[in-house]
Amino acid sequence: MNAPTRLLIHGAGGRMGQALLRLCAQRDDCRVVAAVSARSPSQRVVDGVPHFAAAELGGAPDFDVAIDFSLPAGFDAILAACLARGAALVSGTTGLSEAQHAALDTAGARIGVLWSANFSLGVALLEDLVERAAAALPGWDCDIIEMHHSRKQDAPSGTALALGAAAQREGAQPRYASIRAGDIVGEHLVQFTAAGERLELAHRAGSRDIFAGGAIHAALALAGRPPGLHRLRDLL
Template sequence: MNKTRVVIHGANGRMGKAIHRIAADHPGFDIVALVTRSDPKSRVIDQIPCYSVREIDALPDFDVMIDFSLPEGFDAALAACVKKGRAFVSGTTGLDDAQRESLSAAANHIPVLWASNFSMGVAVLESLVMRAAAALPGWNCDIVESHHTQKKDSPSGTALTLGRAAETGGADVHYASLRAGDIVGEHLVQFTGMGERLELVHRASDRDIFARGALHAAQWLQQRPAGRYAMADSLV
């Protein structure tokens, strides 16, 4: 089996650590480098070289970079992939318009897959929300998202993605956000009409589902030609 050579950008974050742990035990992956925002405390972790984002041009060769960082480090990560002609998987949220445009521009040269949520269930939920919105014109649509207290962006990137799906179906969307305890992630999309209510819910109890989804996307993406892809594309 040919291993997928992976760089993890945002290696010190919760998602980066989860991806590192799962990929290290998976026979299909070879982690060739870890990248952190600031200078790493150790230059080698588990026999894997570590770099700061300032040193990203010095990375060894790789097949795909998995980026779960902050918007401040996103540009350098994407630029490194374009320069090397390598695939880019990103779950970094809070991107501005210019960064989203950079993703689309990069897709002319490399395969890119950005998702606000790498859960397979959420990818299916997005499709269901679009269908429900189209089938229930005039109904109220509310999205309630709940996450742990350390999550910075609000509404969550996943809530906004689900909202765009509902808007595509014709709904007028309203959002509510809760930050409490150590909630991994819950998303409720509620359609309310006169005398009835439809609720579509996804609950994540283990962050590993996102890490496994990102690794699935990485392995799938490296075989694709240049272009912009979504998580749902990898499930077909």
């Protein structure tokens, strides 16, 4: 039996970080060796998992893959840590700058890298459908409406921008609308409209567990692979 994949969870104090810790604890094929949060932890070890502040990242034990759901301000540090240790990086942090995305592309020459705005299998399929619809419906209006919980900071969401990029690849010019309300996990509607008709492609998430589970799946699939840039759809 292969040894469990060693994971570092970066952004462990957030909602996604907590879901990742909970789901990993239920699996035998991975082991969280470090949970890193922006603030100093109130407990150093929780359920057998060592916890670190972001400033202590350099003192974390060795890991095979880092799963990052943090904020742009903390992204550079985890990417540097992965490069220094030769570990792969799976990131769902949104709101990254152009320079940070460029740094990810460069890192792909040295380590395995996967960045995705959304780790749902359904959204991976939705992106493909949007690209096909934009190709088949030239000249139609394209609007993307996304809804998330009131605490989400970036708008449009990273998933909305990724769906928009898929539409743009086939010539559409997407427009965006964002709603921040209550505890909505995530909803995305891509609408193509012409005179007298409208096509709607939608995805609604009912639980963050689908994103956390997808990120864990990606991390396990990425472990041990040669350096390179990967897409979620290629690992499913």
